[in-house]
Amino acid sequence: MKYILRFCISACVFQNAFAQNKTSSDSSNKVIQLFETVISANKSEEKRSDIPQTIEIIKSKDIELSNPQTSADMLQNTGNVFVQKSQMGGGSPVLRGFEANRVLIVIDGVRMNNAIYRSGHLQDAITIDNMMLDRTEVLFGPASVMYGSDALGGVMHFYTKNPVISDTTTPLIKINFGLRHSTANKEQAAHININLGYKKLAFLTSFTSNDFGDLRTGNFRPPYAKSFGKCNYYVMQVDSLDTLIRNSDPNVQRFTGYKQFDVMQKILFRQNNSVSHLLNFQYSNSSDIPRYDRLQQFQSNGDPVYARWHYGPQKRVLASLKSQILSEGKLFSHINIILSYQNIDQERVSRKFKKTSERTQLDNVAVYSANIDMRKNIRDKHELHYGLEGSFNEVQSSANITDIFTGEQSPAGTRYPDGGSSMRSLSAYLSHSWELSKKYILTDGVRFNNVALRSEWKDTSIFNFPFSTAEQNNNAVNGSLGFVAMPGKGWRYTLMASSGFRAPNVDDMGKVNESTSGSIIIPNPVLKPEFAYNGDFSIGKSFKDKVRIEFVYYYTLLQNAIVVKDDWFNGLDSVLFDGVISKVQSAQNADEAYIQGFSASFLADVNDNFSMKSSINYTSGIYKDKQNDMLVPMDHIPPVFGQINFIYRYKKFESDLYIRYNGWKRVEDYSPSGEDNLPQATVYGMPSWFTLNLKAAVQANNYLKLIFGVENIMDTHYRTFASGVSAPGRNFVIAVRAKY
Numbered sequence: 001m002k003y004i005l006r007f008c009i010s011a012c013v014f015q016n017a018f019a020q021n022k023t024s025s026d027s028s029n030k031v032i033q034l035f036e037t038v039i040s041a042n043k044s045e046e047k048r049s050d051i052p053q054t055i056e057i058i059k060s061k062d063i064e065l066s067n068p069q070t071s072a073d074m075l076q077n078t079g080n081v082f083v084q085k086s087q088m089g090g091g092s093p094v095l096r097g098f099e100a101n102r103v104l105i106v107i108d109g110v111r112m113n114n115a116i117y118r119s120g121h122l123q124d125a126i127t128i129d130n131m132m133l134d135r136t137e138v139l140f141g142p143a144s145v146m147y148g149s150d151a152l153g154g155v156m157h158f159y160t161k162n163p164v165i166s167d168t169t170t171p172l173i174k175i176n177f178g179l180r181h182s183t184a185n186k187e188q189a190a191h192i193n194i195n196l197g198y199k200k201l202a203f204l205t206s207f208t209s210n211d212f213g214d215l216r217t218g219n220f221r222p223p224y225a226k227s228f229g230k231c232n233y234y235v236m237q238v239d240s241l242d243t244l245i246r247n248s249d250p251n252v253q254r255f256t257g258y259k260q261f262d263v264m265q266k267i268l269f270r271q272n273n274s275v276s277h278l279l280n281f282q283y284s285n286s287s288d289i290p291r292y293d294r295l296q297q298f299q300s301n302g303d304p305v306y307a308r309w310h311y312g313p314q315k316r317v318l319a320s321l322k323s324q325i326l327s328e329g330k331l332f333s334h335i336n337i338i339l340s341y342q343n344i345d346q347e348r349v350s351r352k353f354k355k356t357s358e359r360t361q362l363d364n365v366a367v368y369s370a371n372i373d374m375r376k377n378i379r380d381k382h383e384l385h386y387g388l389e390g391s392f393n394e395v396q397s398s399a400n401i402t403d404i405f406t407g408e409q410s411p412a413g414t415r416y417p418d419g420g421s422s423m424r425s426l427s428a429y430l431s432h433s434w435e436l437s438k439k440y441i442l443t444d445g446v447r448f449n450n451v452a453l454r455s456e457w458k459d460t461s462i463f464n465f466p467f468s469t470a471e472q473n474n475n476a477v478n479g480s481l482g483f484v485a486m487p488g489k490g491w492r493y494t495l496m497a498s499s500g501f502r503a504p505n506v507d508d509m510g511k512v513n514e515s516t517s518g519s520i521i522i523p524n525p526v527l528k529p530e531f532a533y534n535g536d537f538s539i540g541k542s543f544k545d546k547v548r549i550e551f552v553y554y555y556t557l558l559q560n561a562i563v564v565k566d567d568w569f570n571g572l573d574s575v576l577f578d579g580v581i582s583k584v585q586s587a588q589n590a591d592e593a594y595i596q597g598f599s600a601s602f603l604a605d606v607n608d609n610f611s612m613k614s615s616i617n618y619t620s621g622i623y624k625d626k627q628n629d630m631l632v633p634m635d636h637i638p639p640v641f642g643q644i645n646f647i648y649r650y651k652k653f654e655s656d657l658y659i660r661y662n663g664w665k666r667v668e669d670y671s672p673s674g675e676d677n678l679p680q681a682t683v684y685g686m687p688s689w690f691t692l693n694l695k696a697a698v699q700a701n702n703y704l705k706l707i708f709g710v711e712n713i714m715d716t717h718y719r720t721f722a723s724g725v726s727a728p729g730r731n732f733v734i735a736v737r738a739k740y
Helices: 001-017 059-067 073-076 506-510
Strands: 053-057 083-084 092-095 104-107 134-142 153-159 173-181 187-197 201-212 233-238 242-248 258-270 273-284 306-311 316-327 334-352 357-378 382-401 410-411 421-435 439-455 469-488 491-504 519-521 532-543 547-561 562-566 574-577 580-587 591-604 608-623 630-633 641-651 655-663 689-699 703-711 730-738
Touching: 059 134, 059 655, 059 689, 059 703, 073 083, 073 092, 073 134, 092 153, 357 630, 421 506, 439 506, 469 506, 608 730
Parallel strands: 104 153, 519 580
Antiparallel strands: 053 134, 083 092, 134 153, 173 187, 173 730, 187 201, 201 258, 233 242, 258 273, 273 316, 306 334, 316 334, 334 357, 357 382, 382 410, 382 421, 421 439, 439 469, 469 491, 491 532, 532 547, 547 591, 562 580, 574 580, 591 608, 608 630, 608 641, 641 655, 655 689, 689 703, 703 730
16 A cells, blocks of 8 residues: 555646646636535525535536446545445445435436335446536535435436437537447447537437446455455356356456447427427347346355346336426526426346256336426525425235246246336425525425335235235425535535435335345335435535645434334244245334534645545444334445545646545344345455555547546555445456537
8 A cells, every 4th residue: 555655646746737737727627616506405506605515516528538338337536425336237325324215316307216126236336327427516414405205315316318409590500429448357348429409499419328248356365355256157058958057267257248329319499599499218128138247146165146047138218308497587587398208118037057947037117207397596695495295106016936848938027017007106395495694595495205005916826925915105294404514715504404305115015135145125015215314514624725724514313214124024033936946035124313413624736737636435324123122224335435536737638646445344244134235245244445546538539539548556445335246356457429
């Protein structure tokens, strides 16, 4: 470590000295932005300094340099979002110790969270094409006033690029093209988008193709974990028989590769200077995505548990129509109306080693939603944000078992109720901002929510539950109160009190699932919503707009926390499921959970050429097991993590040398629920690690940009907490971006 630090310090000194006589005055490249705006906090553009919440902003130029393979990787590159991966085709963001259905994903104003968003780990973020992102905003902490259910840990709002109207009678044609290759998984990526703009009408079309091979992990391991993360064996069919094959290179994680294809079409109609309409169509599809962590499970006799386990093609369709009116009237100054439809297909295919029966589970979700968001300015001092939201989710599930030799099919247990499920949500909100003076701002808000849920079970031959239907109707009121003080001399203080809630969805209430080997989760129709009560405090100091330091502390009380705990089925604590005696578990409401943590950041623009930034994040979480009168570690709580960046710019050249690090996650800090995937770690827990990385870009001319990078320069083997696949080893990345 000391050699790395010496190298970084030397590089900084060299770059700083070299930059004294060579300057670049483009302020948009600075890490400290004086007049930065945000959209996600109140669903309309505002000054970032006026917002009490902590917000991370990722711009398209940041994405170009960092060159992430997926949108989940893009979030991880900030150093402030932790990302878990069960397989390479994964990426489950964690915000302040909350993950999966406790954080909200929004794209272009449409919430992606649906009725089957699970509590474990999700890979839905990778279905968002990061090559078409204009900006992404990560809002930390409960945001249920503006966004409703699920926004306990925060909101990730992805904004895709929009068509551009021509200012003249000549059509505006823009073409952007990109290619990328990465060596660690032999990635081949290609992208093109075309903008055709007229005076009132504009079209934006994009295509992106990704082809990922098997992932090679790092070779250098600590002495206490020499075999950790090695793929020594994998299963292949030889002469129609499952055969265990020795891996010629154990650092190559066999059966991690997959393909993905993304399409987007936007049509913008500018009715006049005040009214516009935007049609937005997005389609994402993939090949089969192998579940690497399941394929690397082995029995006591040394045989693998599974010969096959993969997600089928993951399809996501979104179609939305957004109408925007900018007009100063009695009711609003600005209104957005969004009507949307989404359709999501999920498929799970598994077969035990040397067995002929292959199980396929199919789940489809259709989501219909409508949003009305309005803003009204009152006498320059007050700003109101208010609106309505409604959504309806329809879930259909089926399953079968197929004999791989005869093709004969028979019914199988579905993941979700086979009679179908529905989830309906209605809400109204009001948020207010009061500029007491140029130095002090007060914000407050309230939201009323109603969520109804219904599920029906028809086939009781596999599990004869004591119920055939389950219904819920939950109401919740959320509020927020914030205060921003900027007394002068670069000081900035914020106080924020907010509440959030999450209503049980179909996954919580009605799922039958093998969560980990030897454990099965069964439905619980009496689940109640969980509520989060959060307090934030931040203090920041700027020094002549050259240096900024900020510290944020937060504390969250989670009541009726939904956690996975041991349960009973027909008086038994274990049942035979899929040929294995499995411990019975279910999602249950714990008494209380407590999560607290802090984040700290340092940003410096040393001169026009050299900048640096650093961040560190720490979270701890426990819940009260009332039944056993004990405190238990919460799941999804990452170890301490952060990042240090040294950024250099000279004319048309830009580079970013950065260190990313994670602390230890000790065995005693793992949750007993199984969601933290302790079997995927070492006997000591998940080891700490750090990587040294370099990205560089040069603008060759007005049309061509070349980007080069080396990730994990030291070829360190590491695995992020709760993940089932090891991270890439030394990875050379080269990309070309061209525009016309």
